[in-house]
Amino acid sequence: MLTSLDLHLTGDLNATQTRLLAYDWAFPGPRSATRPVRVRTGPLPGAPDGSALAVALPDRAIPVQRRGDELWLNAELHLRLLPGGAELTVTHAGAARDVWALALTELHRAAGWLPLHAALIGTPTHAVLIGGPSGAGKSTACLRLSGAGLTVHAEDRAWVHPDGDALGMDRTLRAYHDSLDRFAPHLLPAAATSPRDPRGKIVLPLTPQPPVKLRGVLLLGEPGPLGAQERVRHAWELTGVPLTSSGRAAAAHSVQALLRAPWQRTTREQLEADLRALLRG
Numbered sequence: 001m002l003t004s005l006d007l008h009l010t011g012d013l014n015a016t017q018t019r020l021l022a023y024d025w026a027f028p029g030p031r032s033a034t035r036p037v038r039v040r041t042g043p044l045p046g047a048p049d050g051s052a053l054a055v056a057l058p059d060r061a062i063p064v065q066r067r068g069d070e071l072w073l074n075a076e077l078h079l080r081l082l083p084g085g086a087e088l089t090v091t092h093a094g095a096a097r098d099v100w101a102l103a104l105t106e107l108h109r110a111a112g113w114l115p116l117h118a119a120l121i122g123t124p125t126h127a128v129l130i131g132g133p134s135g136a137g138k139s140t141a142c143l144r145l146s147g148a149g150l151t152v153h154a155e156d157r158a159w160v161h162p163d164g165d166a167l168g169m170d171r172t173l174r175a176y177h178d179s180l181d182r183f184a185p186h187l188l189p190a191a192a193t194s195p196r197d198p199r200g201k202i203v204l205p206l207t208p209q210p211p212v213k214l215r216g217v218l219l220l221g222e223p224g225p226l227g228a229q230e231r232v233r234h235a236w237e238l239t240g241v242p243l244t245s246s247g248r249a250a251a252a253h254s255v256q257a258l259l260r261a262p263w264q265r266t267t268r269e270q271l272e273a274d275l276r277a278l279l280r281g
Contacts, residue, residue, distance in 0.1 A: 002018065005029035005033070005111070006034060006108075008034075009021070010039065024097070024169075029113075037088060040090070044089050048065055050065070053243075055102065063075075073095070073103060079103050081246050106242070106244055112253070114254035116158045116159065117156055118156070119142055119155055120212075121145050121150050121152050126214075127213075128217070129160070131238050143187070145272060146173075146186075147183055151209060154168025160254070161257075164213050166213065172204060172205060173206045174203055175201055218264060218274055222265065223267055232259065
């Protein structure tokens with residue numbers, strides 16, 4: 001039905017859900033997809049007793065019940081991890097887009113891919129992660145560095161693998177018109193016909209790129225040293241909390257691999273020079 005990194009999904013999905021999942025998740029990885037995920041439609045298996053965990057999504061929080069490698073997401077979708085694959089059960093009413101996103105994120109995490117709220121910018125073959133708190137300037141950095149001739153692989157949906165592969169899963173780049181005018185005038189022609197999101201940002205198309213090799217991690221903010229404990233804290237803040245037993249084990253391994261890459265702090269003024277230095281190796 002569709003391939004997403006190492007996952008190959010097949011089974012019971014209507015055309016509308018398939019198109020939506022393809023738009024959000026059909027990104028080929030560096031290897032053939034070898035982890036089968038079977039999707040079926042029907043009643044969900046019985047959930048465990050006890051209170052649900054409230055999991056924050058971008059626009060709301062939903063109840064999630066957990067048992068080992070099983071998840072019940074908002075009474076809409078059940079996920080069961082299996083050796084080398086997984087099974088998903090979706091109610092006849094279907095599952096919301098953000099519920100699917102939570103499920104697919106956990107499936108990829110259990111397969112070894114680490115999701116990161118970070119920009120991914122570089123060349124067609126190598127890239128650097130740019131992290132930082134909300135408002136640090138990641139979106140503006142994407143515009144500035146795009147205008148400087150670098151490739152934007154992701155604005156905020158970056159994925160990395162312990163073997164050093166990295167990939168972006170953004171299909172759009174969002175920016176205010178004055179930011180485009182100031183930092184990326186080459187994008188103004190496309191902006192003239194692009195839609196706007198509820199906040200008034202222009203939604204520009206971002207062409208998906210093949211996987212690249214990761215060269216390092218830059219954290220936007222105040223300059224200064226970056227100790228080992230701080231790197232660990234920032235890595236977990238960028239990736240979020242795994243929900244399954246296998247997801248936690250795989251994420252811990254992937255975080256350790258990410259920590260072996262070069263990390264450093266940077267500022268908006270120094271960002272391009274630091275990024276180019278990491279790309280040179």
